[in-house]
Amino acid sequence: MILVTGATGLSGQVIVRELAHNDVPIKALVRSARKAAAAGLDKLPGIDAIEGDMRGGDEVKAALDGVTRVLLISSGTPDMRETQCSFIDLCRRAGVQHVVKFSGAESGIGFDPARFPFTRMHEEIEDHLEGSGLAWTHLRPSQFMQVYLREAQTISRDGELRLPFAGIELAPVAIEDIAKVACRLLLEGGHASESLDMTGPEALTMNEVAERISAATGRPVRYVPISWDERRSALLASGAPADFVDALDEQLRERLRRPKSRVHLATHEVFGIRPTSFAEFARTYARAFSG
Numbered sequence: 133m134i135l136v137t138g139a140t141g142l143s144g145q146v147i148v149r150e151l152a153h154n155d156v157p158i159k160a161l162v163r164s165a166r167k168a169a170a171a172g173l174d175k176l177p178g179i180d181a182i183e184g185d186m187r188g189g190d191e192v193k194a195a196l197d198g199v200t201r202v203l204l205i206s207s208g209t210p211d212m213r214e215t216q217c218s219f220i221d222l223c224r225r226a227g228v229q230h231v232v233k234f235s236g237a238e239s240g241i242g243f244d245p246a247r248f249p250f251t252r253m254h255e256e257i258e259d260h261l262e263g264s265g266l267a268w269t270h271l272r273p274s275q276f277m278q279v280y281l282r283e284a285q286t287i288s289r290d291g292e293l294r295l296p297f298a299g300i301e302l303a304p305v306a307i308e309d310i311a312k313v314a315c316r317l318l319l320e321g322g323h324a325s326e327s328l329d330m331t332g333p334e335a336l337t338m339n340e341v342a343e344r345i346s347a348a349t350g351r352p353v354r355y356v357p358i359s360w361d362e363r364r365s366a367l368l369a370s371g372a373p374a375d376f377v378d379a380l381d382e383q384l385r386e387r388l389r390r391p392k393s394r395v396h397l398a399t400h401e402v403f404g405i406r407p408t409s410f411a412e413f414a415r416t417y418a419r420a421f422s423g
């Protein structure tokens with residue numbers, strides 16, 4: 133039996149949909165059944181959404197009963213380490229065999245864990261899992277292509293991609309590609325004690341990202357470099373939590389220290405998955421980018 137956490141989140145929803153195509157019963161641990169239903173998880177074949185908190189409680193212990201493989205995802209929030217380490221301990225006590233940890237690729241590109249707490253937290257959780265005695269696999273994606281959907285309103289309204297990323301190249305990966313790998317790991321097992329980094333197929337400047345969105349929507353879209361202060365004010369005005377905004381600030385500083393992104397497609401190759409290009413991603417989500 134397979135259990136997936138974080139099933140109502142950005143990456144978790146795509147992964148659960150991919151799993152639902154496989155006619156295998158899956159448990160999805162969710163904090164809110166109402167949120168899971170709003171995301172349509174209750175309509176997916178084979179998906180049993182169970183309410184519980186990853187940090188503990190009777191519900192999560194019952195949910196882990198009979199589970200052999202787990203996909204571990206939670207939010208990139210300041211409590212991520214506590215949440216995921218507590219859950220790993222629960223997995224060990226429940227007799228889970230293999231945990232696939234959804235991690236991040238920043239340590240692979242040299243982000244300094246002393247300067248970027250999310251790299252540090254992912255590394256500490258990976259260490260905790262490796263020391264737990266459970267079989268482990270770390271799935272380490274780069275930036276998700278889907279994060280550009282957060283800019284869809286400004287793109288559709290003003291024809292502008294406004295980010296403080298001048299001079300930075302990024303190699304974002306489609307969550308759909310990550311989902312295919314996660315699905316194979318959960319259904320087939322194997323790849324224990326491996327760290328699987330994944331990026332998209334191109335390192336792109338923001339001008340190139342804007343060009344691809346423009347081509348997909350058939351409307352002019354240009355990259356407008358803005359200052360971090362402007363970005364920070366826009367995020368806070370849109371209701372983003374201050375700790376999330378601070379984390380993005382730290383991430384930007386690390387990106388400016390390492391402005392070139394690598395392209396790493398070895399995981400796509402191992403699993404025989406054709407890498408989704410940003411142009412394809414933009415075409416798939418063209419309606420969202422067009423408002």
Ligand SMILES: NC(=O)c1ccc[n+]([C@@H]2O[C@H](COP(=O)([O-])OP(=O)(O)OC[C@H]3O[C@@H](n4cnc5c(N)ncnc54)[C@H](OP(=O)(O)O)[C@@H]3O)[C@@H](O)[C@H]2O)c1
Pocket residue numbers: 137138139140141142143144161162163164167184185186187205206207208212215234235236237250272273274275276279
């Ligand atoms: N954004 C990127 O570009 C990127 C790139 C590489 C790696 N990552 C990493 O990917 C991971 C997932 O990112 P995401 O954007 O998919 O996250 P997300 O959208 O914030 O989703 C996180 C999920 O975890 C659930 N969750 C959080 N705390 C929980 C708890 N205590 N008990 C039960 N469920 C809990 C959330 O439930 P609710 O819906 O109830 O809140 C949600 O379903 C993060 O660790 C992030 O660091 C992100």
